[in-house]
Amino acid sequence: MAQSRNTLSFGAVNASIPAAAGIGLRSPHYRDALHSPAKPAWLEVHSENYFAAGGPALRMLESLRRDYPLSLHGVGMSLGSVVAPDGRHLRQLQQLIERVEPALVSEHLSWSAFGGRYLNDLAPIAYTESALAAWVRRVAQVQDFLGRPILLENPSSYLQFDYADYSEAEFLSQLARRSGCGLLLDVNNLYVSCRNHGWDTLDYLLALDAGCVAEFHLAGHRRNRIGADVILIDSHDGPVAEPVWQLFRMVLQLFGNRPTLIEWDADLPDWHTLIGQAARADRYMEQNYVQAA
Amino acid sequence: MSRLHDLQRDFAGFVFGDSSRVPAGIVANGIAPERRMAVYRNNTQTGLSQALRDTYPVINRLVGAGFFDRLARAYIGKYPPAAACLLEFGADFAELIAGFAAAASLPYLADVARLEWLYHRAYHAAxxxxxxxxxxxxxxxxxxxxxxxxxxxxxxxxxxxxxxxxxxxxxxxxxxxxxxxxxxxxxxxxxxxxxxxxxxxxxxxxxxxxxxxxxxxxxxxxxxxxxxxxxxxxxxxxxxxxxxxxxxxxxxxxxx
Structure with a gap:
């Protein structure tokens, strides 16, 4: 059952988003996205920013939807919480999906709410057997509610737990196979978490189920010094770092081309800088396509 | 209660500053668990402060970014987000300001916050x-x-x-x-x-x-x-x- 669902899903769902570079759209770039001749292949927005009852932002998104394939990326469903995701949140997401008909809907492998308080951040999961069982149930429930598969993204993390039964990549692959969800591989998060925990990036990639990976993310990070040590922070406030570009090329060789998003959320640059980052991602995908041919 | 429950209780308590107890079982790996948890606390505090600043730009201009951060920290402690959608976060900022002793010399500030919240609500209304x-x-x-x-x-x-x-x-x-x-x-x-x-x-x-x-x-x-x-x-x-x-x-x- 899980297998048939898995094979049915991503070809069809991905049909309207090409394996090319898209841009994470933030409100200061609405006009550029509508009127600039330089256009990315697709757009992604944070779902929760459009949970309002109405207003100009929602109407702008509806206009942009006429020009671009769209992906809805959630940051607050908190699938890893002790309690099930908030029903109102799911209904708001469902309404937004009906309104803008996205080609992809994604969330994170994380939790963000406890006791009615929301952290506004992606908190880490202990990758245990019982967590995996709970995640498989939760993801299936959400997919049944929404009537479509979702993608789950690997988070950046700054700590890990000593009682884990799985590596993050094994956990994600098991979850995808058993729930029928897809995977969103954030290459920057992969780099950040591997550096922070001393994981091997190639081991991580080889443990991922390539057939489940349906989207890539690229973003900038920051280096924070803690005493003599360095911790990398997933800050989304700058260009994609050189080692992350190199890792992206390796990812393309292993998995092939996928819809690839440039994410930049703070200290926003102008539209052309974002277009430049997207063009670089497209260039690598083109080279990879030529090499593979 | 379950280990997951205790982990998330301690994690949220640390991040919102009501406890300094770190969750059990964090791998140190060269950096103390407290320092690792501080990264998450900082993410939440700065992210929510920025969300408030986006909703209350006039208050931010009137008091300056440094004082705004103090108001935001107090607000996050007293009125943390009750939903993942941050469009709903900040409704009680005027109440916080009205009771904030260090802002008493600006008696109009709470009413300015009320106006900014009405503006924010109107922008996103049906x-x-x-x-x-x-x-x-x-x-x-x-x-x-x-x-x-x-x-x-x-x-x-x-x-x-x-x-x-x-x-x-x-x-x-x-x-x-x-x-x-x-x-x-x-x-x-x-x-x-x-x-x-x-x-x-x-x-x-x-x-x-x-x-x-x-x-x-x-x-x-x-x-x-x-x-x-x-x-x-x-x-x-x-x-x-x-x-x-x-x-x-x-x-x-x-x-x-």
């Missing part, structure tokens, strides 16, 4: 279709006492002892006029309303304010108009209703 007026069409003989006017979903009303509109206008990023505001210029009554794309802030005369406030409180049309006429016997009821229906401020006339 659209309203052109008034259907089916009640008036379908009933030949309607007793006016049974009617009321539905206000546009974006409408907010505010009464203050301070000149909020000049304070708000002179702290807009594109404002080029005189930056000085005479705080003794007197109070105001304001309507916040988004007819189409743009949110408008309009000063109201006493009569219109009372009429709208009565309607917002669920009063019938006759009583609301009566309240206006009590303030101003020359209040032009008919033309006010017509203008309200044309602009969309009055979204419909319906039975009470």
């Amino acid at each position: 659209e309203s279709p052109v008034p259907a007026l089916t009640t008036l069409r379908d009933f030949n003989q309607v007793d006016c006492g049974e009617l009321t006017a539905k206000l546009h979903p974006s409408v907010g009303l505010l009464e203050s002892d301070y000149p909020l509109l000049p304070i708000w206008l002179s702290n807009q990023a594109d404002y080029l006029g005189d930056p000085h505001v005479n705080l003794d210029a007197g109070g105001c009554r304001l309507l916040v309303f988004r007819p189409q794309w743009d949110v408008e802030i309009r000063p109201l005369a006493l009569a219109e304010y009372h009429c709208l406030a009565a309607l917002a409180g669920g009063t019938g049309l006759t009583a609301a108009v009566g309240a206006a006429l009590a303030c101003d016997p020359d209040f032009a009821v008919e033309s006010w209703l017509l203008a309200g229906l044309c602009s969309g401020l009055l979204a419909d006339i319906v039975l009470l």
Whole structure:
């Protein structure tokens, strides 16, 4: 059952988003996205920013939807919480999906709410057997509610737990196979978490189920010094770092081309800088396509 | 309780600053668990502070980024987000400011925050279709006492002892006029309303304010108009209703 669902899903769902570079759209770039001749292949927005009852932002998104394939990326469903995701949140997401008909809907492998308080951040999961069982149930429930598969993204993390039964990549692959969800591989998060925990990036990639990976993310990070040590922070406030570009090329060789998003959320640059980052991602995908041919 | 429950309780407690206990089982790997948890605490605090700053740009300009951060920290501790959607976060900022001792020298600040929240709400409020007026069409003989006017979903009303509109206008990023505001210029009554794309802030005369406030409180049309006429016997009821229906401020006339 899980297998048939898995094979049915991503070809069809991905049909309207090409394996090319898209841009994470933030409100200061609405006009550029509508009127600039330089256009990315697709757009992604944070779902929760459009949970309002109405207003100009929602109407702008509806206009942009006429020009671009769209992906809805959630940051607050908190699938890893002790309690099930908030029903109102799911209904708001469902309404937004009906309104803008996205080609992809994604969330994170994380939790963000406890006791009615929301952290506004992606908190880490202990990758245990019982967590995996709970995640498989939760993801299936959400997919049944929404009537479509979702993608789950690997988070950046700054700590890990000593009682884990799985590596993050094994956990994600098991979850995808058993729930029928897809995977969103954030290459920057992969780099950040591997550096922070001393994981091997190639081991991580080889443990991922390539057939489940349906989207890539690229973003900038920051280096924070803690005493003599360095911790990398997933800050989304700058260009994609050189080692992350190199890792992206390796990812393309292993998995092939996928819809690839440039994410930049703070200290926003102008539209052309974002277009430049997207063009670089497209260039690598083109080279990879030529090499593979 | 389960290990997951305890982990998330301790994690959230640390991040919101009500406990310094770190969750059990964090791998140190060269960096103490407290330092690792501090990264998450910083993410939450700076992310939520920025969300508040985005909703309250005038407060941020009036008090400066440093003082705003203090207000934000206090706010996050007392009124943490109750939903993942941050469009709903910050509703009680005016209450926090009103009780914040270090802000007592700026007595108008809480009212400015109320105005910014009404603006934020109006921006994200539902659209309203052109008034259907089916009640008036379908009933030949309607007793006016049974009617009321539905206000546009974006409408907010505010009464203050301070000149909020000049304070708000002179702290807009594109404002080029005189930056000085005479705080003794007197109070105001304001309507916040988004007819189409743009949110408008309009000063109201006493009569219109009372009429709208009565309607917002669920009063019938006759009583609301009566309240206006009590303030101003020359209040032009008919033309006010017509203008309200044309602009969309009055979204419909319906039975009470």
